[in-house]
Amino acid sequence: MDSRRSDADPVVEAYKKDIDRTLIRENLKLTVDQRFQKAMALARFAEELRRAGREARSRKP
């Protein structure tokens, strides 16, 4: 798909090249509820990673 817009900002267009559209397409298949559930699961995972990181750093001699 041609992503150029008539009012396109070249900086935004440059960022757009790195957007993973497969993730967007997968999200667009979900209901809004499912999108939020997924986001909260991701946030829980991020929090668990932070906790594990803190624990690992505190164990470091």
Place this chain on the structure above:
Amino acid sequence: MTDFASLLATLAKHEVAYIVIGGAAAIAHGSARLTLDLDIVYDRSAANLDRLVAALAGYEPYLRGAPPGLPFRWDRETLARGLNFTLVTSLGDIDLLGEMAGGGTYGELLPDTIELHIFDIRCRCLSLRQLIRAKRAAGRPKDLEVLAELEAIEEENS
């Protein structure tokens, strides 16, 4: 972690007039980015300030990042004296905006919202088109990547 469901539930229970904006609105539209707080633009009418105070009163609202022990009172007067509040609560982080950067007030934004039906709650969410418009108008460097994703979502939807 921010409990989006419980925050939205207490806002709904107290019939607060607000619009979901920011990262949570982006998620509703299909964004794959992680957001850690709930951003809302709230109606500044006196009655709505009372409803907002009641909605969060049981969840220990406090200024995010402020040192503990500051004399912060969660009441209508505090809300009326300020405009935008970044809060931590026992349900997670919530940003209350009287006016959205690049967007406007609750009344100005309301025509550009969609109804979300989420967690068995109905609420208003900024439209994708208006979210893009506001991000562009705000012109903040930190928003460029977000803007790129929102425009990509709009293109995927078209």
